[in-house]
Amino acid sequence: MQTAATYTFFANPHVKHLPGPFLRPSPHYGALVHLPSFRNKTSISIAMAASPSPPPLQELTITRPDDWHLHLREGDVLAAVLPHSAMHFGRAIVMPNLKPPVTTTARALEYREEILRALPPGSNFVPLMTLYLTDNTSPEEIKLAKKSGVVFAVKLYPAGATTNSQDGVTDIFGKCLPVLEEMARQEMPLLVHGEVTDQHVDTFDREKVFIEKILAPLVQRLPQLKIVMEHITTMDAVNFVESCKEGHVAATVTPQHLLLNRNALFQGGLQPHNYCLPVLKRETHRQAIVSAVTSGSKQYFLGTDSAPHDKRRKECSCGCAGIYSAPVALSLYAKVFEQAGALDKLEAFTSFNGPDFYGLPRNTSKIVLRKSAWKVPDTYSYSSGEIVPMFTGNTLEWLPSDQLEE
Ligand SMILES: NC(=O)N[C@@H](CC(=O)O)C(=O)O
């Protein structure tokens, strides 16, 4: 069925020679329209047939997503945050930046047990463990990690780059090449917090400089090593990822870097709950990342970087970096893809590209995203404090729920 639409054209009164009594046929109008009194008007309305636009989607069923970059912490924080991820995600790559960090397979196995014990009864959530790379990690440790069957990647934190990175790598080319070569042999991906730590480099340029100084030379040197550039924030990162081979270099993208630019740090006063590392960048970078992930490229996948910190450690004179997004992430990713008119590409980003890159099977169960408004809680309380989620107190759409008839 066709519906009538009204188009209004404005004639410019300063133009002396108006185009005459006819509008020319054009691909947009498709018809010759007779307008005898056009000369005497500054605006006209024409009723014409237009194709109906399809009704907006109210419900979306997708393969259960995985989170390829997640901080679960330990103890009471773990117990408080894990249910939010386990509710809708099938698996998650669990970051090793604990205090002290998870540097050995033996410790990764213990941490995995702690996570499994904290899961809500009946949950099928699978934690995929990682090791924290140091200057002293041995190639032997990589072999053990691979053999364990529960460690899926190794994380590079340049020393001093972010939360709990003080034990990270000080000189990747000088100290880590034998380990990285072993990882390439074992097909163990390297996950990268891609920022230089040089205090002379502007905070907003640290990702770009890291790509030039470390990442590009590393890819040249070890083209077989699988690398995930975590939480990308710039157009430079997009260009770099796309200059590399699909299946070898990929990137995770957070909800905050897709939805917020650096103004969100200062809107109406300092906003500590929008502070994370790498720090939010300017709007042109945000737009480049949105175009990249909604393009359908297989090189991008979901990684929330959900990073809970107690409210008192965020709202203080030296607040720490990290945004707690686990409870809101799926709603936010759906919002990004909807705004870009690319909801048809959402499932590949949330549920296919990650497992395909890691060489793991895709999930078989489904979840449903319903377009119904829901209010984000102001805080989540736990035994020793409170955690403030991203978009605290806001109303979001796209409420995720399990598909009942599986
Ligand atoms: N993203 C953050 O701002 N913080 C993360 C560390 C990290 O992923 O860099 C954390 O562990 O709190």
Ligand SMILES: [Zn+2]
């Ligand atoms: Zn990081």
Ligand SMILES: [Zn+2]
């Ligand atoms: Zn992180």
